[in-house]
Amino acid sequence: MSDSLPTSAPADQGVDSRGIAAFLDAVEEAPGIEPHSLVVLRHGHRVAAGWWSPYRSDRPHMLYSLSKSFTSTALGLALDEGLLRLDDRVVDFFPEYRELAAAGTGAIRVRHLASMSSGHTRDTWQEVFEADPADPVRGFLRLPPDREPGTVFAYNQPATYTLGVILQRLTGTTLTGYLRPRLFDPLGIGTATWQQHGSGHDLGFIGLFTTTEAIATLGELYLRGGIWQGHRILSEDWVAEATRPQVRTDDAHPDWSEGYGFQFWMSRHGYRGDGAFGQFCLVLPEQDAAVAYTGATVEMQAVLDAAWRHLLPAFGRRGTAADDAALAERLGRLALPPLPAGSPRSGSWSLTPATPGATPLTAVAVRDEQIVLCEHDTELRLSLAPGRWSIADEPVPVAVSGGWTDRTHLTVDALFLEAPHRLSVTADVTAGTFDARWVEAPLVPPSLRLLRA
Structure with a gap:
């Protein structure tokens, strides 16, 4: 864990530990929510931090669209350096495409890319990528x-991708390379890697892997108006513009209907960066607090509801030293329960899919107390240890639990430790077949090797 933020007892920063404990209860007990990590900051101090084993503090985590808030920060830095302006026309950065650009495209400005208001009324990534996979x-x-750019919101991935490519053209490096000396190093962010398109551009809209601590420090930077430990990183004007509503949003979920800034969502309380399956950077100016959370769920509104119900009242309500001690002890033993398993069996079996083409795996092998999960040329060799998670770091960090449920059937879950994804595998060794399914399927192309930094 980075030492860039001081640690304090919650009570010393006016935080009631019982509220944090109640949030832990809520996300652990809710069906369909799998928590991975939590860091809570108040008054510039880390008052709570915990990782649900086998996830841990030093591992990066796939951020999905929370990556956009880091792309936004790169834009803010580039604006501060005078490399571009929000009202610059997008087509002017791509003169080689000016003649083939569609009618109306010339009205799209940088600000429209950043605010998801390019005038398109849908996410166009699939059609854009299929039409031109070499250059989205x-x-x-x-x-x-x-519609006229600036008049309608649509969560449109090519807008952020194009914004990222503009920044990479102007800076002569990747988003990661640009942010390293300007953001990551000053904030003490070590691990930060970005998946790339085949053209060599960091994706921008997804694909960033970094730690929960890094998410928290980004929130703290914005909470302080762009100042980090006495040093200005971002201009105050950029922080204000990025984190106010730039365009109206309409959504059935209350925290997605408060408006959109520059790659930040407005919330019922404060504002946030967020990513699929529950990756959150919550910034709460009224409470002088920031919260970083990672997990695996499609019930993202439920996570926010739990934060508003339990964490908000905890800020400004002083707890006790005994409550702080109880919370610290609990945070130190957070864990996802392993699957139960029966008695070990000796033997060797090679298994094929029960329904060919309906599983992300191509083959499974069981050899005594080892299971091998195969995806074409990728093999995950994992030991089965009844009652606990068994971890392997290569070729993809993964933890497995489970085992024999009877003499012929095997059930295991594989947690991908740098991603919000769990693969459940069931096997019938008598039939020589297996089934494998994602609890929540990855949004990236289905390759196990993409589930690591």
Whole structure:
């Protein structure tokens, strides 16, 4: 864990530990929510931090669309350096595509990319990528906006991707390379890697892997108006613009209907960066607090509801030393329960899919107390240890639990430790077949090797 933030007892910062404990109860007990990590900051101090084993503090975590808030920060830095302006036309950064750009595209400005208001009324990534897989920017510029840019919100991945490519053209490096000396190093963020398109560009809209501590420090930077430990990193004007509503949003979920800034969502309380399956950076100016959370769920509103119900009242309500001690002890033993398993069996079996083409795995082998999960040329060799998680770091960090449920059937779960994904595998060794399914399927192309930094 980085030492860039001081640690304090919750009570010393006016935080009631019982509220944090109640939040832990809520996310642990809710069906369909799998928590991975939590860091809570108040008054610039880390008052709570915990990881549900086998997840741990030093491992990076796939952020999905929380990556966008880091892309936004790169934009803010580039604006501060005078490399571009929010009202610059997007097509002017791609003169080679100006002649083929669709009608209406010339009205799209940098601010429209950053605020998801390019004029398109849907997420166009699939059609853009299918139309021009070699260069999604070219495909995006060929797609005419449905409305006047700036008038309608649509969560449109090519907008952020194009913004990222503009920044990489202007800076002559990747987003990661640009942010390293300007953001990551000053904030003490060590691990930060970004998945790339085949063209060599960091994806921008997804693909960033970093630690929960890094998420928390980003929240703290914005909470302080762009100042980090006395040093200005971002301009105060950029922080204010990025974190206020730039465009109206309409959504059935209350925390997605408060408006959108520059790659930040407005919330019922404060504002946030967020990513699929529950990756959150919550910034709460009224409470002088920031919360970083990672997990695995499609019930993202339920996680926010739990935060508003339990964490908000805890800020400004002083707890006791006894409550702080109880919380610290609990945070130190957070764990995801392993699958139960019966008695070990000796033997060797090679298994094929029960339904070919319906599983992310191509083959499974069981050899005594080892299971091998195969995806084409990728093999995950994992030991089965009844009653606990068994961990392997290569070729993909993964933990497995489970085992024999009777003499012929085997059930295991594989947790991908740098991603919010769990793979459940059941096998019938008598039939020589297996089934494998994602609890929540990855949004990235289905390759196990993409589930690591």
